[in-house]
Amino acid sequence: MSRQRRTVRIVEKRTIPRAAYVSLAAAAASAALLFALWRALKSDDLEIPLARSIEDVQLEWRCEDGHIFTAPGAATPIPCPTCGKDAYPIAQFQCPVHGQFDVFFRFEKGPDGRLVPTEVKAVGGKWEPFTEHPRCPKCHRPMIRESVDPLATKQDPGSG
Ligand SMILES: [Zn+2]
Numbered sequence: 667m668s669r670q671r672r673t674v675r676i677v678e679k680r681t682i683p684r685a686a687y688v689s690l691a692a693a694a695a696s697a698a699l700l701f702a703l704w705r706a707l708k709s710d711d712l713e714i715p716l717a718r719s720i721e722d723v724q725l726e727w728r729c730e731d732g733h734i735f736t737a738p739g740a741a742t743p744i745p746c747p748t749c750g751k752d753a754y755p756i757a758q759f760q761c762p763v764h765g766q767f768d769v770f771f772r773f774e775k776g777p778d779g780r781l782v783p784t785e786v787k788a789v790g791g792k793w794e795p796f797t798e799h800p801r802c803p804k805c806h807r808p809m810i811r812e813s814v815d816p817l818a819t820k821q822d823p824g825s826g
Pocket residue numbers: 729730731732733746747748749750751
């Protein structure tokens with residue numbers, strides 16, 4: 667019994683100010699956002715350190731007419747080499763009902779000069795603020811990344 671009381675006392679001593687948790691959560695959230703982008707655009711290359719710029723990575727691009735080409739990350743849009751129309755990096759996402767859609771990503775230079783994702787749009791849909799789960803253009807359900815990446819397979823599929 668006396669042992670139990672002692673344990674409680676030790677736990678109480680180790681309280682951390684609430685503000686510390688909050689700023690930690692904010693930092694973790696922004697890192698998670700960036701990592702989600704890496705996973706979305708480059709699921710087969712998870713070794714890229716977060717410090718590297720997306721300008722160092724070859725991405726798949728698609729123009730408004732559907733031409734696909736490969737180019738490094740850049741502020742969007744860039745002209746399609748085939749037809750000259752606006753092109754954006756794309757990744758494939760899956761609606762549980764309507765199947766696969768290409769999703770465009772819009773990048774802009776942030777205040778520190780780094781490219782940051784600002785908006786996403788499924789082909790046939792509307793631009794929306796950047797999210798890991800862009801909405802299906804037909805039913806507006808959040809979509810998931812089409813290909814299974816190694817990180818995802820480590821986790822339990824679980825029950826939704
Ligand atoms: Zn084109």
